[in-house]
Amino acid sequence: MDENVRSSFASVDQTAAPWMLVDLLERTAILPEVVAAKGASFAALGTELVGVVADVGCGLGRDLEEMARVTSAIAVGVDASQHMLDEARRFTTGGRFVCAHAHRLPFRTGALAGARCERLLIHDQQPQASVTEMARCVAAGARVVLVEPDFQATRTTLSGAIEVTALLTDWLRRRFAQPQCGRLLPRWLSSAGLRLDYTRTFAQPCDERLTEEILGLRECALWASNVGDGDEGWRREQARRLLAMTSDRGPRSILPIVVVAASKPPSADEPRIPPSEAACVVETPS
Ligand SMILES: C[S@@+](CC[C@H](N)C(=O)[O-])C[C@H]1O[C@@H](n2cnc3c(N)ncnc32)[C@H](O)[C@@H]1O
Numbered sequence: 001m002d003e004n005v006r007s008s009f010a011s012v013d014q015t016a017a018p019w020m021l022v023d024l025l026e027r028t029a030i031l032p033e034v035v036a037a038k039g040a041s042f043a044a045l046g047t048e049l050v051g052v053v054a055d056v057g058c059g060l061g062r063d064l065e066e067m068a069r070v071t072s073a074i075a076v077g078v079d080a081s082q083h084m085l086d087e088a089r090r091f092t093t094g095g096r097f098v099c100a101h102a103h104r105l106p107f108r109t110g111a112l113a114g115a116r117c118e119r120l121l122i123h124d125q126q127p128q129a130s131v132t133e134m135a136r137c138v139a140a141g142a143r144v145v146l147v148e149p150d151f152q153a154t155r156t157t158l159s160g161a162i163e164v165t166a167l168l169t170d171w172l173r174r175r176f177a178q179p180q181c182g183r184l185l186p187r188w189l190s191s192a193g194l195r196l197d198y199t200r201t202f203a204q205p206c207d208e209r210l211t212e213e214i215l216g217l218r219e220c221a222l223w224a225s226n227v228g229d230g231d232e233g234w235r236r237e238q239a240r241r242l243l244a245m246t247s248d249r250g251p252r253s254i255l256p257i258v259v260v261a262a263s264k265p266p267s268a269d270e271p272r273i274p275p276s277e278a279a280c281v282v283e284t285p286s
Helices: 008-014 018-028 032-045 064-071 082-091 127-137 162-175 181-191 208-215 217-225 230-246
Strands: 052-056 074-079 096-099 112-118 138-149 195-206 253-263
Touching (some): 018 082, 018 208, 032 253, 052 064, 052 127, 064 074, 064 112, 112 127, 127 138, 181 195, 208 217, 208 253
Parallel strands (some): 074 096, 112 138
Antiparallel strands (some): 138 253
């Protein structure tokens, strides 16, 4: 697999132009159905919570304030990118942030009043490791809430064009670590030992520009037209058709965003941790 094809959100600090990712986050965060999905995810964490809730893969940290307001808990943002956290600190006052990988969260077992994660798992080569880690960190009865797109179910104005469907499916697998992430969330949460409580799907219309930025259809055509001969020849033909379809006005799309909440069942052997911030954020990830 050519890693250059992959979305840069998996390694923001290594990309040449992280500001482009920041810009994309800013623009997607105000889309109505994205806002609605975020709101549903905050509410699904619960209200009147005591202690700390974590936003894993917090990006610019814009969700922390609302998450704290809705849940009444202290919100801590976790992100693997120092660049994102620097941006987050520039724009938020009093935000609490920690730089860590989702597979090794810096919280004691059972210490969190909730954990939320939006649009990280789609870039994660081992999403089950992240979900299991969030499940470890939340207290018995607390929830893990996941928000992810399902590109497998994305409908574009090209969707009637079955001649390029195989190419697009192939392309999305190269571009995203988990292109059909949204529909797999219940399975990952259950495998982490959590009990499913809530699932809701939001459908966000995307204009031509956003569709191109997210799906990268012209990049796809370029890639496909450069593959070798032999068995890959069909791709070049599909690439030619795709380019013809996207050359005048690019396609628009409807992007499904899936919100799933699950809670941790009670367990006798889980330590009871006082729900204070100091007692919660302690373990430095190795
Ligand atoms: C698409 S952005 C979403 C940001 C934010 N959740 C939002 O909805 O605006 C994904 C974020 O996850 C972070 N990220 C990606 N992989 C990560 C990992 N393994 N551990 C922690 N953060 C990660 C990226 O640095 C980026 O800030």
